[in-house]
Amino acid sequence: MIIVLKALSNEKRLKILQWLKEPKKNFASSHCDVAKDGVCVGLIEEKIGLSQSTVSQYLMLLQQAGLITTERRGQxxxxxxxxxxxxxxxxxxENI
Amino acid sequence: MIIVLKALSNEKRLKILQWLKEPKKNFASSHCDVAKDGVCVGLIEEKIGLSQSTVSQYLMLLQQAGLITTERRGQxxxxxxxxxxxxxxxxxxENI
DNA sequence: TTGACATATCGGAAAATCTCGATATAATAA
DNA sequence: TTATTATATCGAGATTTTCCGATATGTCAA
Known part of the structure; x- marks a missing residue:
C-alpha cells in the first residue's frame, strides 16, 4: 500500500500513469500500435522531458508498485x- | 492531489489517519470524549512512538492536505x- | 504571577528521493 | 562482425523527507 502511494506521489510518475490511460491520444509510434502493444520507454521519455535513465527507473518503480506492466518485445x-x-x-x- | 498523495505515502501518517477512523477503539482520554471531540496530539504521540515535534508536524501535513481538521480547545x-x-x-x- | 502541561516552531543531522551522465546490455540492421 | 538503436544499471550530486532536541507559545491552576 505504502509502496503504491509512494509511486503515485510524484508528479511525473502520476503523469505517466495518466498518459498511459489514453495511449493513442498521447503517443504516436511508427513501429507499433500503442493502444494494443503498449507504449515504449522512448516515447514516454520524449514526452516527459526527463533523462532516459530517470524514465527507466520511474517505470521500474511503477511496475514494482503493480501499477503498470512492462513487456520486452524485440528492442x-x-x-x-x-x-x-x-x-x-x-x-x-475506499476504506483508508 | 500530489500534496495529498505525499501526505498519505508515509507509514506513520497513514496509520494516524486510520487510527482516527475509530477514535474510541484506538484512544482513551480522561479529559474528553475522543469520538465527539476528536483526539488530542498527546494521545497520538504516545501511541505512535514518535517525538512530540514530529507528531505535531505530521498532523500539520495531514491538515494541509485536507485529510484532517484540527481545533484548539483550551490547552x-x-x-x-x-x-x-x-x-x-x-x-x-477513481479516474486516476 | 508562577509553574506545569499541551502544543507549535526552529534548526539541523541522517536517510531517502530525484535526477543526471556514463556505461552496460540486448536486439537489430548492414 | 560491426554499428546503431532501445533500454537498464551504476554512481553521484542536489533536493526533499524524516525525525529529533531545544525552545517558544498558549492555557490553566494555584
Missing part, C-alpha cells in the same frame, strides 16, 4: 497500465 | 478525520 519495452491492480488500489483506498 | 488541539475530503479524494482517484 523495445512496452508499458501498459495494470487496470486490474489500479482498480484494486482504489477499492482499498 | 488541547483536537484532531478529526475530514471524511468529506477523504471521500472526495477517493472519488478523484
Amino acid at each position: 523495445w519495452t512496452y508499458c501498459k497500465r495494470n487496470e486490474k491492480a489500479i482498480k484494486e488500489l482504489v477499492k482499498n483506498l | 488541547w488541539t483536537y484532531c478529526k478525520r475530514n471524511e468529506k475530503a477523504i471521500k472526495e479524494l477517493v472519488k478523484n482517484l
Whole structure:
C-alpha cells in the first residue's frame, strides 16, 4: 500500500500513469500500435522531458508498485497500465 | 492531489489517519470524549512512538492536505478525520 | 504571577528521493 | 562482425523527507 502511494506521489510518475490511460491520444509510434502493444520507454521519455535513465527507473518503480506492466518485445519495452491492480488500489483506498 | 498523495505515502501518517477512523477503539482520554471531540496530539504521540515535534508536524501535513481538521480547545488541539475530503479524494482517484 | 502541561516552531543531522551522465546490455540492421 | 538503436544499471550530486532536541507559545491552576 505504502509502496503504491509512494509511486503515485510524484508528479511525473502520476503523469505517466495518466498518459498511459489514453495511449493513442498521447503517443504516436511508427513501429507499433500503442493502444494494443503498449507504449515504449522512448516515447514516454520524449514526452516527459526527463533523462532516459530517470524514465527507466520511474517505470521500474511503477511496475514494482503493480501499477503498470512492462513487456520486452524485440528492442523495445512496452508499458501498459495494470487496470486490474489500479482498480484494486482504489477499492482499498475506499476504506483508508 | 500530489500534496495529498505525499501526505498519505508515509507509514506513520497513514496509520494516524486510520487510527482516527475509530477514535474510541484506538484512544482513551480522561479529559474528553475522543469520538465527539476528536483526539488530542498527546494521545497520538504516545501511541505512535514518535517525538512530540514530529507528531505535531505530521498532523500539520495531514491538515494541509485536507485529510484532517484540527481545533484548539483550551490547552488541547483536537484532531478529526475530514471524511468529506477523504471521500472526495477517493472519488478523484477513481479516474486516476 | 508562577509553574506545569499541551502544543507549535526552529534548526539541523541522517536517510531517502530525484535526477543526471556514463556505461552496460540486448536486439537489430548492414 | 560491426554499428546503431532501445533500454537498464551504476554512481553521484542536489533536493526533499524524516525525525529529533531545544525552545517558544498558549492555557490553566494555584
